[in-house]
Amino acid sequence: MNASPPAQAARSTKAPRKVLAGADLRRAVEARARLLGFEAVRITRPDAVPELRDRLVAWLADGHHGEMDWMAERADQRADPATLWPGVRSVVVLGMNYGPEGDPLALLAQRKRGAIAAYAQRRDYHEVVKGKLKELGGYLSAKGDVRVKVFVDTAPVMEKPLAAAAGLGWQGKHTVLVSRDLGNWLLLGAIYTSAELEPDAPEGDHCGSCRRCLDICPTNAFPAPYQLDARRCISYLTIEHVGPIPTEFRAAIGNRIFGCDDCLAVCPWNKFAAVAAEGRMAARADLAAPPLADLARLDDAAFRARFAGTPVKRTGRDRFLRNVLVAIGNSGAPSLADAAEANLSDSSPLVRGMAVWALGRLVAPARLRDLFNARGLGETDDAVRDEWRIALDSDGSGIPGHAAS
Ligand code: B12
Ligand code: SF4
Numbered sequence: 529m530n531a532s533p534p535a536q537a538a539r540s541t542k543a544p545r546k547v548l549a550g551a552d553l554r555r556a557v558e559a560r561a562r563l564l565g566f567e568a569v570r571i572t573r574p575d576a577v578p579e580l581r582d583r584l585v586a587w588l589a590d591g592h593h594g595e596m597d598w599m600a601e602r603a604d605q606r607a608d609p610a611t612l613w614p615g616v617r618s619v620v621v622l623g624m625n626y627g628p629e630g631d632p633l634a635l636l637a638q639r640k641r642g643a644i645a646a647y648a649q650r651r652d653y654h655e656v657v658k659g660k661l662k663e664l665g666g667y668l669s670a671k672g673d674v675r676v677k678v679f680v681d682t683a684p685v686m687e688k689p690l691a692a693a694a695g696l697g698w699q700g701k702h703t704v705l706v707s708r709d710l711g712n713w714l715l716l717g718a719i720y721t722s723a724e725l726e727p728d729a730p731e732g733d734h735c736g737s738c739r740r741c742l743d744i745c746p747t748n749a750f751p752a753p754y755q756l757d758a759r760r761c762i763s764y765l766t767i768e769h770v771g772p773i774p775t776e777f778r779a780a781i782g783n784r785i786f787g788c789d790d791c792l793a794v795c796p797w798n799k800f801a802a803v804a805a806e807g808r809m810a811a812r813a814d815l816a817a818p819p820l821a822d823l824a825r826l827d828d829a830a831f832r833a834r835f836a837g838t839p840v841k842r843t844g845r846d847r848f849l850r851n852v853l854v855a856i857g858n859s860g861a862p863s864l865a866d867a868a869e870a871n872l873s874d875s876s877p878l879v880r881g882m883a884v885w886a887l888g889r890l891v892a893p894a895r896l897r898d899l900f901n902a903r904g905l906g907e908t909d910d911a912v913r914d915e916w917r918i919a920l921d922s923d924g925s926g927i928p929g930h931a932a933s
């Protein structure tokens with residue numbers, strides 16, 4: 529948002545509006561942010577993190593962003609707030625708590641149900657936080673007669689290091705921002721402003737010798753503490769990645785069908801975390817542990833209806849079904865084979881391929897061969913044919929009529 533200064537009421541008979549600045553403006557913004565439901569509000573300078581550029585460049589050079597080309601495309605602006613907007617003098621960083629009610633790790637044992645990351649079991653935070661940021665930005669603009677731009681997630685802004693510089697918390701070894709007062713179930717947003725506001729002191733690192741988040745990661749996504757290789761992260765694989773899930777990660781994904789909370793859930797600083805207070809961010813009961821068999825039946829219209837307004841809609845139906853079928857393959861529940869089988873004729877090769885993989889893990893070799901003869905012989909998509917070949921090869925007898933390649 530780019531709110532312009534309010535028009536001058538030149539001939540108004542009202543008393544002139546008092547314009548706030550410095551500490552007064554800061555206090556007013558803090559109070560308003562809390563009224564709007566932000567649990568944390570801190571301020572930093574746009575140039576507070578000089579190492580930002582080098583670290584981002586190194587991360588991109590290592591390919592750790594995977595297919596998220598948008599991370600590289602506007603790297604200059606991402607690394608330097610003043611490149612994105614030369615008018616910026618201060619950055620107001622906001623945090624909103626979305627603490628889950630139960631332990632997200634408990635869900636992982638319910639193999640016939642899907643685990644959706646805590647942030648996605650509720651209304652899309654982009655909508656909720658952005659709405660509030662706009663309101664706060666408008667307030668700041670009017671009170672201080674200054675310019676503002678508000679960002680949450682979608683703009684080339686590095687919210688975590690800015691939040692750390694503003695003293696809202698520190699980037700833990702899992703790279704996510706942890707607050708001493710609120711734990712790590714926090715969503716971030718930022719307002720860039722032309723106002724000169726007194727910055728807060730940065731927060732120190734309080735991870736110490738702990739490495740719980742690194743050790744629990746099911747896919748070894750941390751090449752080193754404080755660094756994440758997104759290509760190995762289940763959050764990336766189930767949300768951002770477009771094609772079939774690489775074979776090496778399928779078993780480790782377990783029943784996580786959208787995002788992953790493992791590294792966040794084990795952080796000891798969550799002992800201070802509270803359950804989300806913001807009413808619009810309340811978790812939806814039907815997304816807490818949805819049965820995989822139900823999700824595997826969703827067509828496009830039903831997917832949209834079920835996930836409207838939540839972050840889950842982001843993947844679209846086919847990628848979501850891909851994730852559900854991986855979870856079905858990991859369920860160890862032959863009773864879910866029917867749900868997988870129903871997807872062998874899906875119009876999406878992505879879905880058909882994962883259905884084959886799931887069936888390869890759930891049904892006996894003879895049954896798989898029958899299914900191939902009935903439903904797989906006519907398969908035209910190369911990737912799906914490969915899935916059949918690998919699934920059938922696991923009993924050593926190969927695909928009838930297909931030369932092994
Ligand atoms: C791209 C992205 C992802 C990617 C990559 C994640 C990543 N760690 O970069 C994927 C898809 C994997 C992802 C996953 C998740 N995400 Co995300 N994601 C983003 C996004 C859009 C950009 C992050 C970014 O800039 N990454 C680039 C790398 C280079 O930046 P970085 O992580 O800060 O890396 C720093 C460290 O490596 C550090 N560093 C390097 N060496 C060293 C050495 C030392 C000693 C130190 C101290 C630091 C250090 O320097 C780098 C630059 O500061 C932000 C929103 C935003 N615009 O900021 C949300 C954001 C980070 N995501 C968020 C969330 C909630 C998640 C998930 C929890 C969702 C889920 N449950 O599935 C997971 C968490 C996974 C994890 N452990 O990070 C929140 C995090 C809130 C918070 N409290 O920090 C954000 C801020 C969105 C928001 N608006 O609230 N995400
Ligand atoms: S979100 Fe899950 S897969 Fe990604 S780094 Fe954390 S524990 Fe690993």
Ligand code: SF4
Binds near residue numbers: 701706740
């Ligand atoms: S789990 Fe331990 S190492 Fe990881 S962020 Fe929390 S305190 Fe730091």
